[in-house]
Amino acid sequence: MPGVLSQTLTVSDGPLTSENAALLRPSDPNLPLDELRQRFNEDGYLFLKQVLPREDVLEARRQYFSYLAPTGVLKDGSDPVEGIFNPDKTPDDYPGIGAGAAGGNGRPGGESAAQFVDRAIEAHYKDWYTEKLCQHPALYDFIAKFTGWGQNTLTFKRTLLRNNIPATKPIGVHYDQIFIRHGEPTSVTAWVPIGDIKLTGGGLIYLEDSDSVGMKIEDDFTAKAVAAGLTEEEAKYAFNSNMMSTGMLSENPAEFAKQHGRRWLVSAYEAGDVVLHKPHMIHASTVNNDPDNVIRLATDLRFADSSRPYDKRWMNFYRFNDGV
Template identity: 65%
Template sequence: MPDINTFNGASAEEGPVTEKQFVTDGLLPQEQVGRLRPSDPNLPIEELRERLEKDNYLFLKGLLPQQDVLKAREEYFKFLSPSGVLKPGTEPVEGIFDLGKDIAGFPGIGAGETGENGRPGGNQAAVFVDLALQAHTEDWYAEDFCKHPALSSFIAKLTGWGDNTMMFRRSLLRNNIPGAHAIGVHYDQIFLRHGDISNITAWCPMGDIKLTGGGLIYLEDSKLIGQEIEAEFFRKAEKAGFTDEEAKNAFNSNMMATGLLSESPSAFATQFNRRWLVSSYEAGDVVLHDAFAIHASTINHDPEGVIRLATDLRFCDSSRPYDKRWCNFYRVGDGV
């Protein structure tokens, strides 16, 4: 078994991106690709706040202890191994997909393949999906990983929320099998409209992710775009005579069935004349992003068949109105 203290391979690099980046509408042209700016979590807190405000994201290198992250990764793939997802003869912490299997039997959770947060896959995927859903409630994830003090204390300090910092119980623990459907274009406020705009997302890679491994990508300078799209949604909702509840619904008739902005990241970048910012990631990295940061993911083309595993943890200021639908564990069809 590999030593989970030394499992490595990805890093934040510099210079132009030479690895091809594939999204759901094809290859991203070179002119549409840039690099995320990494930040040291030990920089002065005011500088980190300025970076988050300017960039809409904060790419923190090594915020979480790598050993703790890899332990959760190991537990996850041990838990899912009865589904047959792993390549025989490999260790769970490696998360290597059995490339002899049909990827249709191993769909990602919350990747936008189904409307209204529906259940992915059919009968052939039942065992895998059931285990992937149940993993959200296991103590090694819901308690040990999600409530890691290194993350919660950092967010409390960065935001200034202090003791009012609350992590939503609902999270999205996503696996991404090589070649499977990527995450479409969206910003998080779409799914958190039942509260004030006082939330922040921590995207946590649970293992190393190569540049070709299906990591998250961020649209450059996207906050104003997201805010204007959101305002336009509400203008359309008012004109259509929507009730307040209908207007806040991420799956209303003015939006895609999945609540996403687009399933075509390259076309979206062309429309708004922006680049997608990409990076490799290491276990222990965390990317924080604000409610209107537009993001998506690339298709996982890891050459070794490594499954991309990551989770979205969301925090809010509990002294202000917040979306109470997010206080329960993730479940299929919860309407969020």
């Protein structure tokens, strides 16, 4: 990948270069479903270009940053939809939320961050997000057809609407089944960038051919839990001894990839793109090194077959310390 990757594309423990990274494979959502399913099964992910109307995604971005603007997070005089971080502020007052951010699922930041954190969590409950974006018919209809679940397609209410200020801590290495163990490993995650994300802008990255790696880690976890005398129910709440207290597998993506002899797959993203991935597909994010100081905004939407056992804890809206 000469010229595509540079030293500005970094993870927590170093750069991503042509030696340890490659590009995600994009897919046209209008390709035959059988071909898309084959790609999903082979790769563990499906990077769909423009499956959502771009203008609808940008409207959600505008609403989000307009709602957070009173906290001073945006550059003075800038259009909220651009989401440009205020260079006169410190990132410490604008922490991210979600698994792996600020030590897990607790409330991040101190007193100075209170207003921003309050609004970031309240945004999860706004109609322009819960109804207009999370329940968008273009994505729901695609998922229903792609999976074959049809009318049994269920959208989890619990989502993770994440902002990522430039130069702050990225998302650690994990797979989703860690957090949705109370259901079968048949759910599908849709990662939705809410706005354009440059290659260096903190987008999601996937460990190449890692669905099998995640399944092996999960199998090892189960074996250790059984050996330790845990019941099946206790094992669902226990963390693998190789995981961190946040549920992350590692905070060092470059080292993790080297240990497993695999590369990280990266991409720039556009508003309207969606990446579907399997429950054991290992992923993380890069450091947001956007040259224009753009805040990275994205969400994780999850879908399940309502006729099969699924993790019902995910049918409640996201709240801090909700035990998931």
